[in-house]
Amino acid sequence: MLVALVATATACSSVNLNFDASRPHHRPNGFQNNYLDFEPKGALELLRWRFDAWRHSLPPPTQQPAPSVAPDVAFVQANARAGAAMQPAVTFIGHASVLVQAGGLNMLTDPMFSERASPFSFIGPKRAQPPGLSLAQLPRIDLVLISHNHYDHLDEASVKALNAQPGGPPLFIVPLGLKAWLAEQGITQVMELDWWQSHRAGAAEVVLTPAQHWSGRGLHDRLATLWGGFAVFLPDYQWFYSGDTGYSKDFADIRARFADRQTDGGFDLALIPVGAYEPRWFMATQHVNPAEAVQIHRDLGAKRALGVHWGTFSLTDEPLDQAPRDLADARRLAGLPDDQFFVMAVGETRRLPPRR
Numbered sequence: 001m002l003v004a005l006v007a008t009a010t011a012c013s014s015v016n017l018n019f020d021a022s023r024p025h026h027r028p029n030g031f032q033n034n035y036l037d038f039e040p041k042g043a044l045e046l047l048r049w050r051f052d053a054w055r056h057s058l059p060p061p062t063q064q065p066a067p068s069v070a071p072d073v074a075f076v077q078a079n080a081r082a083g084a085a086m087q088p089a090v091t092f093i094g095h096a097s098v099l100v101q102a103g104g105l106n107m108l109t110d111p112m113f114s115e116r117a118s119p120f121s122f123i124g125p126k127r128a129q130p131p132g133l134s135l136a137q138l139p140r141i142d143l144v145l146i147s148h149n150h151y152d153h154l155d156e157a158s159v160k161a162l163n164a165q166p167g168g169p170p171l172f173i174v175p176l177g178l179k180a181w182l183a184e185q186g187i188t189q190v191m192e193l194d195w196w197q198s199h200r201a202g203a204a205e206v207v208l209t210p211a212q213h214w215s216g217r218g219l220h221d222r223l224a225t226l227w228g229g230f231a232v233f234l235p236d237y238q239w240f241y242s243g244d245t246g247y248s249k250d251f252a253d254i255r256a257r258f259a260d261r262q263t264d265g266g267f268d269l270a271l272i273p274v275g276a277y278e279p280r281w282f283m284a285t286q287h288v289n290p291a292e293a294v295q296i297h298r299d300l301g302a303k304r305a306l307g308v309h310w311g312t313f314s315l316t317d318e319p320l321d322q323a324p325r326d327l328a329d330a331r332r333l334a335g336l337p338d339d340q341f342f343v344m345a346v347g348e349t350r351r352l353p354p355r356r
């Protein structure tokens with residue numbers, strides 16, 4: 001991501017090939033957020049951030065990565081094949097990579113199994129622990145949901161490996177503009193969505209939802225492809241992944257938008273980022289802190305939330321183990337029980353109650 005951040009300070013954005021003048025988040029030279037236009041940080045701000053971090057030795061060298069446990073591969077594999085008897089379950093693979101099993105489907109968010117979140121194999125943020133499930137330990141994946149194209153969310157080796165999984169490729173559901181990139185990797189089972197567009201995949205209806213973030217992998221593609229989150233509606237389970245986001249009114253909008261299909265309660269599970277948030281003067285517009293993540297959970301009216309995007313890649317100034325502590329404080333302030341917004345060990349599987 002630092003590589004991308006450096007790019008943002010220096011690059012000019014490219015042409016929006018999906019431009020649709022009737023939609024406010026479509027601009028001729030790229031996509032934009034609903035409530036706060038993304039303004040690339042200047043080179044001076046980037047230097048100020050890096051200089052301050054260097055001066056204060058941030059993140060501290062003593063930081064602890066997220067704890068890891070041995071995965072319950074037998075349960076994950078058996079549950080994967082249980083069909084209608086599948087138990088809703090979530091397995092934390094690390095960072096924003098999560099296996100969600102529900103409604104007979106095996107679904108994976110932002111698969112990242114590589115050593116570095118970077119365009120280069122020798123430099124860039126390096127993972128602090130192996131993925132909680134290896135690619136070989138995964139069940140056959142039905143759906144891969146990719147929120148945006150930053151290197152910690154869209155990893156070339158990981159999507160190629162998934163595309164070659166035994167039993168045939170999964171369906172990749174991606175924001176506008178990423179279908180062409182995946183096609184360049186030889187991946188063609190792809191559904192590309194604009195915000196609020198939906199796609200039915202078997203029993204699941206998947207809707208791309210807005211988030212406040214940005215995109216870019218190189219020097220000339222800033223804002224050229226869309227970013228977002230996903231709402232997944234199954235007959236007996238509803239879950240949500242926000243993708244990377246700053247705090248915005250988008251989440252109240254999402255609740256309002258789906259109110260008529262959630263008269264029996266909000267999302268059963270929401271995956272919300274809780275890491276990569278310091279310093280606030282630099283990060284607040286693009287990454288929430290744990291207190292804002294709790295507010296998103298409340299805005300959505302979700303039944304429970306899992307904090308993601310922490311503990312594996314050191315992208316910003318806070319130590320890797322800061323997010324759970326700040327989340328605990330935010331929960332206490334909001335009067336939320338611990339199990340309403342939890343974090344998991346890398347490799348851990350949690351079985352969750354069904355919708356009814």
Ligand code: ZN
Nearest residue numbers: 148150213244
């Ligand atoms: Zn991002």
Ligand code: ZN
Nearest residue numbers: 150152153244
């Ligand atoms: Zn990220």
